[in-house]
Amino acid sequence: MSDVRDGAFDEFLDALEEGDGYYLECSNGHGLLPPRRVCPHCGDRELTRRPLPATGEIVTHTSVAVPTPQFDDDAPYVTAIASFGPVRITGIVADADRTDVEIGQPVAVDVEANATTGERTITFRLQ
Amino acid sequence: MSNTIIAGTGMTPFGPHQDRTGRDMFAAAGRAALDDAGLEPEDVDEVFYGNFVGTITENQGHQGPIAAEALGTTAPSRRVESACASSGAAIRDAVRAVRSGDSDVVVAGGMERMSNVGTAGATDALARAADDLHEIRAGITFPAAYALMAQAYFDRFGGSHEDLAHIAVKNHENALVNDHAHFQQAISVDDVIEAPEVAAPLGLYDACPISDGGAALVLTSAEYAAEHDLETTVAITGSGHGGDTMALQDRRELAKTPATRDAAEEAYDDADVGPSDVDLVEVHDCFTIAEVLALEGLGLYSYGEGIGAARRGETCRDGRLPVNLSGGLKAKGHPVGATGAAQLIAVASLLEGSHPRADAVEDATLGVAHNAGGTVASATVHVLEVVA
Ligand SMILES: [Zn+2]
Numbered sequence: 001m002s003d004v005r006d007g008a009f010d011e012f013l014d015a016l017e018e019g020d021g022y023y024l025e026c027s028n029g030h031g032l033l034p035p036r037r038v039c040p041h042c043g044d045r046e047l048t049r050r051p052l053p054a055t056g057e058i059v060t061h062t063s064v065a066v067p068t069p070q071f072d073d074d075a076p077y078v079t080a081i082a083s084f085g086p087v088r089i090t091g092i093v094a095d096a097d098r099t100d101v102e103i104g105q106p107v108a109v110d111v112e113a114n115a116t117t118g119e120r121t122i123t124f125r126l127q
Numbered sequence: 128m129s130n131t132i133i134a135g136t137g138m139t140p141f142g143p144h145q146d147r148t149g150r151d152m153f154a155a156a157g158r159a160a161l162d163d164a165g166l167e168p169e170d171v172d173e174v175f176y177g178n179f180v181g182t183i184t185e186n187q188g189h190q191g192p193i194a195a196e197a198l199g200t201t202a203p204s205r206r207v208e209s210a211c212a213s214s215g216a217a218i219r220d221a222v223r224a225v226r227s228g229d230s231d232v233v234v235a236g237g238m239e240r241m242s243n244v245g246t247a248g249a250t251d252a253l254a255r256a257a258d259d260l261h262e263i264r265a266g267i268t269f270p271a272a273y274a275l276m277a278q279a280y281f282d283r284f285g286g287s288h289e290d291l292a293h294i295a296v297k298n299h300e301n302a303l304v305n306d307h308a309h310f311q312q313a314i315s316v317d318d319v320i321e322a323p324e325v326a327a328p329l330g331l332y333d334a335c336p337i338s339d340g341g342a343a344l345v346l347t348s349a350e351y352a353a354e355h356d357l358e359t360t361v362a363i364t365g366s367g368h369g370g371d372t373m374a375l376q377d378r379r380e381l382a383k384t385p386a387t388r389d390a391a392e393e394a395y396d397d398a399d400v401g402p403s404d405v406d407l408v409e410v411h412d413c414f415t416i417a418e419v420l421a422l423e424g425l426g427l428y429s430y431g432e433g434i435g436a437a438r439r440g441e442t443c444r445d446g447r448l449p450v451n452l453s454g455g456l457k458a459k460g461h462p463v464g465a466t467g468a469a470q471l472i473a474v475a476s477l478l479e480g481s482h483p484r485a486d487a488v489e490d491a492t493l494g495v496a497h498n499a500g501g502t503v504a505s506a507t508v509h510v511l512e513v514v515a
Contacts, residue, residue: 009260032377033261040372060282060381062274063327064217065268071266079266081275083378088376090265098327103282114266122265 013120017111018096021052023087031087055127056082056089058080058105063098063100073116082124091122130362130514131225131271132352133187133268135164136472137344141460142309145243146337149178149185153238154262156198156341156465160234161198164345164357168199171345172230175221177214177237178464179209180252184244198234210256211413213237214342215498215507222366222509231351236343237464242263249337251493253463256501258374270334270414272502277416279381279497281328282370284431288328292319292416293437295457297331298412301444302454304483309338309460319415332424333415336459344475363473365398365510367391373504384503387424391508395426395494398510402426406491407477409470411499411506412455422450444487452477452484467498467507474511 012034014051024032024047031050037044061080064071071077078093078101089109090111093101107124114121136158139152153176161168176194181187191204207217214237220234241249253269262272280286296316302308314332322330327402352359372378395401402425410421422433427448436442440452453459453473456466474494476482492513499506 002161006260028401040377060275060279062271062278062354063324064268064271064272064331065324066246066250066268067266068254068268070251070263072267077266079275081381090262090374090376091267091269103278118244118265 001078008113013111016109016122019108020048021086023052024048025050025086029086031085033057033087033089054110055106056084058101058103058107059083059088059101061093070119071116074114080124082109084109089122091124093124093126096126129226129349130364131222132347132349132357132359132472133344133363134166134347134352134357134473135160135162135513136343136475137163137404138307138342138413138465138469138472139340140307141162141462141469143242143339146248147240147339149181149238149240150193150197152240152339152341153194153236156236156238157198157234159237160343160345162366165446166232166345170198170232171198171202171234172233173224173233173236174198174202174204174498175207175217176204177217177467177471179210179213179239180241182465183252184241184248208499210500211411211461211490212319212467212500212505212507213214213464213510216368216505217415218344218509219366219368219507220473222363223229225346232345232347234343234345236315236341236468238341239462239464240339241305241337249488261374262377268326269443270329271326273414273416274329275327275375276420280416280434281420283382286434288320289436290318290438291333292316292454294412294418295319296414297437297443298451298455298457301484302360302453302458306461308454308458309336310458312474314407318336329414335413335456335461338462340460340462340465342465342466342470342472353504359418359515360479361511362514363509364512365394365400367393367397367508369506371504373501374427375502383430384420384499384506385426386503387421387497387499388426389510390506391425394439394508394510398512400493400510401493404493405448407452407474408450408495408497409453409473410450410455410497412451413461415457418450418455418500421499425495425497446485450483450486452487467496470498471509471511478513
């Protein structure tokens with residue numbers, strides 16, 4: 001684990017850890033995660049910080065059997081994309097077997113250490 | 128717009144060549160292409176060289192000059208990196224260089240060496256085609272990213288792992304006669320279904336192998352080819368390039384690939400043709416689901432209809448639209464940086480009748496090559512036509 005931080009991305013993880021998650025929204029309603037200075041969908045630079053909804057919904061998911069080395073001890077694990085209002089987040093679904101997870105299922109989001117490297121990892125919990 | 132002539136092609140066999148340096152593989156491919164064109168290294172004006180993970184697997188940056196030296200020249204060169212679409216993008220840039228009149232003769236191609244770092248090393252390197260902050264750190268591997276798209280496709284349009292299995296079976300069957308293929312081995316639908324899972328719903332036989340190899344084309348202007356009496360059977364008549372967001376989470380639609388659609392529309396317009404003119408196609412099937420997404424993005428199938436194409440036999444070699452007669456990435460192999468170039472070589476040789484599967488498309492005059500990078504955040508499409 002490195003002491004060097006990745007700017008606004010790590011600030012976002014700090015906020016998620018403190019239960020104070022947020023996302024960025026452009027004037028046209030596109031939801032984004034930091035670091036962003038501009039919306040890639042419409043070019044708008046008026047990005048407003050909005051509170052992240054407490055509950056999201058699984059958009060798609062997979063169960064990873066062959067991981068990258070950074071997740072060797074975590075595998076097999078379920079990873080998913082979940083929508084929280086207008087923003088979508090990618091994370092690992094904690095303590096879940098692939099048969100537990102379905103599209104549309106509600107999840108909460110947090111930051112947890114992964115089992116392999118201890119690196120901070122965006123993590124969903126089934127609600 | 129004047130045509131860009133494919134004057135020569137060359138490639139190494141694809142497969143595990145872990146003890147072979149990248150520069151040696153590109154030298155073999157590039158020299159074969161120059162010989163095929165009947166041109167010399169001093170004729171080359173520029174080199175466009177696709178490569179994805181050479182900075183990781185060979186600890187080598189600035190590979191352009193190495194690629195040029197491998198051809199026997201110190202002509203201006205650059206390495207083009209767009210993940211798995213690296214040599215598709217290199218060819219597109221090369222076509223533009225020729226069309227602009229800046230260059231008469233260019234070599235465009237690519238090389239990848241991956242098996243030397245093992246499966247774990249290659250899995251890690253290939254994952255770099257995804258977004259490091261938002262995807263890799265959330266456990267996404269390259270197969271996992273495509274599995275997320277497959278799951279979304281099934282949810283939106285239906286389909287099953289068995290539908291995907293028919294794609295793998297078809298592409299392995301096509302490669303049986305291809306001596307340059309990584310696999311020359313028939314597989315069954317049951318083999319695919321029962322293979323170890325990599326990222327659900329995708330298993331080992333839904334995935335392309337980790338391959339090494341090089342591929343290169345010599346491209347010239349039509350005027351140069353005429354002046355120098357070069358063989359001018361096949362030309363690149365259309366070129367397109369599309370883009371999308373890097374991370375899947377930023378896309379509203381995970382069951383479609385708009386970058387492919389955009390690249391295809393541009394390439395068809397450029398060649399003044401449409402999807403109904405396509406006689407054969409080589410698409411980017413890094414995973415079985417990717418072939419489905421490609422056929423629909425290329426406008427060859429309506430959204431939701433591509434999933435059953437191989438099962439119905441339509442994309443098999445005796446079907447109405449043969450897809451991946453070379454074996455595709457799935458069976459021919461996927462040395463990432465060489466793949467886009469190898470696809471054009473397959474289409475060109477099928478059109479001119481020299482490919483071992485050319486008997487399946489005897490009357491074909493127009494073929495398409497589709498190359499995709501990452502989860503199709505980059506896509507290139509080239510239209511090739513018989514011009515002589
Ligand atoms: Zn916007």
